[in-house]
Amino acid sequence: MEYILTGVRDAIGLILTLDQEVIGIALLSINLSLVAILLASLIGIPLGFLVGYYKFKGRRFIITLLNTLLSLPPVVIGILVFSFISKQGPLGEFGLLFTPQGIIIGQTILALPIITALTVNTVKESEHQIVITALSLGASSGQALLTLLKEVKFGILGAVITGYGRVIGEVGVSMMIGGNIRNFTRTLTTAIALETGKGEFSFGIALGIILMLISFIINLILHSFQEGGSW
């Protein structure tokens, strides 16, 4: 119990005193997760749209596969990416292991199935009625597609938010691929793991509170898009 109270106090202290190391760690976490979620969105949203909108052979299998990939553990992604970017791996020459870029690769892979699968669901659910209604009102098929795009944007934003939550909170990828290197690849979650290992529970909780604050602010921004609605 005591840990939690001390943790809250420490968190406030760290934020108010602008602790340089903690700020660096927090900025890196925000930075990595945002870039990863952006890359995953750029690939996942169009992909999800294609799979959700068009009917083709093997579509059901792809959807099942995507849903299965939702439960891919970060550590497994860590091992896979590790073996690819290790000096012995096929991408070894780029020197990506134990770098922020390496973490981004892993986090993008982590978020990709989430964003794709949720986009597929959103598009699939709304598609029929919207397209039929639009077409019956005399829209061309291009216009009908545009209407569909407008209708599903909330669902897609929801997909991005869910993916972001998964990415900023993961430890496995950051630990394995980043190596938890101080002032370089130490993220909020790996720092929490480290502090917990050191028995510094209250400092770990303080970092956890900072992580939650960051997520809260980012979600506020994303939701303001949803409610603004005009764009």
Added chain:
Amino acid sequence: MLKTSIMYIIIGIIILLLIGGIKDRYIGSNERLILATTTSTDNSALLDKLIPIFEEKEGIRVDVVAVGTGKALELGRSGDSDLLLVHDEKSELEFIEQGYGIDRYKVMYNDFIVLGPKGDPSHLKGATSVVEAFKMINKGQSLFISRGDYSGTHKQELFLWDIAGVKPEGNWYQEVGQGMGSTLMVANEKEAYILIDRSTYLAYRADIDLEIVFEGDSLLYNLYGIMAVNPNRHDNINYKGATKFIKFIVSQKGQEIIRDHKIFGERLFNPLNL
């Protein structure tokens, strides 16, 4: 429509800034040296004292990856680290023999100790040797927490069970597969016996209830060695940087830092070249 375009432009700018921020961080102006080491040297904060001085002097950034000795050697074998600071002499010599490592130096030593709960249920305090102490843990079926991660400490522990003629199996023996600090926290919560290096014990002493139940046996000697990863085995190994760091850590200056690194007035590691 205008509002939409402005939003996209703003998002675009944010993205460019984000990517730019990471690029600076990665490329930097500094040369990079990856040091794979054990959790014990990292937890003891010794590296926090050595590395800034080295970085200042040489302009090389040292990135510490703290893993067990087994994993550290693996990172050397695959060429994913440039330099190793580890503590398992047998594996180290094997590593050198197989041509993966070169320029090995002995850096420092301390010792392993056995911690146990306050009541000392298996009466290890009466033991005359560590082998006897280990036999007593098994005989008393007291809980023992093992690293279970092929680290130097784990290897040492398995070696001792082997000499004691005890198979580390059963309800009394639990492997947690984590670093030294985490393992100690588990043992502390479960009031179990544990084999630990003295530096980690000293670093955590204030936060734990376990106490030393056995110490002082030549079999508990804990030697730390440093070596470079063989640059002929892989491309892009920072061998020059590794050589500079090795020179630094065995130099008078480096050894003095090791000698003077203390927690609560107690020295964690003893230098070997002073």
